[in-house]
Ligand SMILES: O=C(O)CCC(=O)C(=O)O
């Protein structure tokens with residue numbers, strides 16, 4: 001039935017349906033309105049198409065306002081029927097689960113029909129026998145015929161059973177292969193293990209018939225609370241697909257992420273209570289393994305199980321049949337996750353030691369050198385971390401990955417205007433963004449913003465497997481030197497799902513990774529405590545080359561993290577994320593990920609980026625332009641290789657936390673912003689000045705030297721950029737800025753005079769502002 005798009009009335013036959021197509025777009029062709037509603041609309045709001053396109057239109061006298069709605073309604077009706085059929089099929093498929101099971105079920109029904117037929121024949125014969133005065137003799141042929149039919153039925157039943165067993169076995173094998181998890185041991189040891197239990201387990205009774213053998217003795221264990229199995233020959237099951245749950249293999253392996261997703265989607269769309277109940281029954285026949293102790297189903301960050309059940313219950317509350325199944329499901333799942341259960345598979349191997357925030361902080365500093373991975377899993381403090389140091393993906397060399405990033409990655413330094421700060425800001429490190437879902441094509445294909453580069457695909461897959469999340473995008477960051485940073489922020493964006501898992505791989509120099517617990521991760525500007533939970537100590541870890549840090553559970557809803565300024569060389573970070581594709585409305589931009597693209601790539605310069613005129617750099621470019629500054633920061637010595645936990649968590653000077661500027665996804669206003677106001681270019685050297693041709697150099701262990709040439713003298717005085725060449729050895733006889741020199745004046749003089757300069761670390765330390773505002777590139781050596 002078509003609806004009036006304005007009043008939503010379906011009674012169009014009575015109220016004179018019309019069409020209206022001022023926008024002339026195909027999408028609005030079948031919109032139908034009541035004549036009256038449309039009349040009112042045109043009178044009052046005629047400047048926009050009232051259809052979903054909402055395009056501005058101009059109604060003139062010649063605009064044909066009302067059209068005959070008959071054809072549009074016919075098309076709508078046909079579309080609706082088609083959608084209903086598709087939905088019914090989908091529901092049937094969901095209940096059936098797997099095509100092969102469906103086949104088996106249909107065979108079974110056919111078989112039962114035959115049994116019914118032969119029973120009817122026998123009945124008819126006996127009826128004739130008892131009611132006829134002279135009952136016809138049951139001849140030997142009749143008996144032979146009956147026997148033959150019975151035999152046929154028996155054989156058919158035998159074949160059916162064999163097919164069912166084969167189908168179940170195949171299904172189980174394929175599922176357990178895909179999951180890469182073998183079945184859990186019996187319910188006394190409910191944790192899934194990777195070792196086969198064949199030798200120790202006795203075959204579990206089959207659900208379909210107590211006499212039939214279990215299709216797969218090691219995989220098909222009877223779950224604790226199994227729906228009662230029907231006796232196949234008693235009364236034939238109703239001819240709907242729900243009964244397949246009772247003949248389905250009585251398996252107890254893990255759900256696949258896609259299955260969970262389809263269950264969740266299936267149940268939250270308009271599903272009937274009966275179908276919902278039977279889908280829930282699926283939960284009974286399988287072990288629900290999740291990465292979250294709190295019964296959350298995490299794969300792909302779909303939803304938590306409690307939330308999901310609550311949603312479904314709300315929808316079908318009152319339906320007795322549904323509620324019965326519901327209660328059993330809840331009970332069963334709680335059984336799966338009860339206290340004596342061990343950790344689920346993605347979080348733990350038996351040798352893993354898991355800390356709470358307090359037990360971790362109580363360790364002595366030396367004991368904090370953790371097992372690999374270090375796991376902090378603290379429900380009370382809403383923190384779930386796994387830290388692999390290093391992470392060693394099989395057959396992938398992280399140093400090759402790092403080299404590929406250096407060779408091929410394009411880096412952006414994003415500039416954007418901050419409404420909150422009412423001025424220009426710049427991301428505090430170099431960035432780029434890959435994957436995501438920029439568009440969903442007509443055939444449902446998800447098109448990324450930028451294709452994930454081939455050299456990062458295998459790594460993305462390994463890390464996805466490790467996390468149980470199919471990452472479909474990542475942010476890359478280059479912290480060129482210790483000045484680059486990222487301020488405290490949360491990655492808890494809605495378009496990453498309810499419970500985002502964030503995996504963060506560090507390459508290159510060691511950086512400090514800080515975490516602080518928040519009372520409010522999105523605090524309003526000016527809140528006195530800035531949203532910080534003062535009662536929970538902050539944490540701080542070293543992320544060395546190869547460290548993989550995984551943040552899971554509801555961490556993003558309660559913690560901020562940051563990489564502060566400190567003394568360090570260049571470092572890359574790959575931040576893997578799963579972006580929920582909103583294929584249904586093809587409107588992913590409004591879901592927020594566009595912000596990633598904006599704040600990682602073009603900022604307020606989309607046009608330049610689209611016309612390929614936006615400034616970007618290769619790692620090589622940056623080395624040539626900025627190499628000499630790699631070590632200029634000497635604020636603090638890096639932490640020793642172990643981990644450190646800080647009681648206090650000071651903000652790095654000059655950085656702002658997200659709460660001040662929540663627009664970019666976790667970006668801060670950099671110190672460059674301040675410099676900007678002083679008229680000093682935030683990153684002098686970026687604006688395309690000519691570069692000196694490179695001489696032979698390598699990146700690692702090179703010594704950089706500024707060599708001011710006459711060209712440098714022509715630059716404005718406040719542009720302190722000077723060009724960099726690299727030398728194999730430092731020149732010893734060079735003017736030096738010692739601690740006692742007044743850097744600002746001295747440096748300027750030296751640069752103006754065309755001297756190569758060398759700046760002592762101490763000078764930078766003692767006069768950081770002067771040095772930084774006067775020169776951007778210089779040699780920093782120790783004073784000895
Ligand atoms: O560089 C890092 O380790 C952290 C990066 C980060 O937090 C982010 O990209 O959101």
Ligand SMILES: [Fe+2]
Pocket residue numbers: 489490491561666
């Ligand atoms: Fe982050």
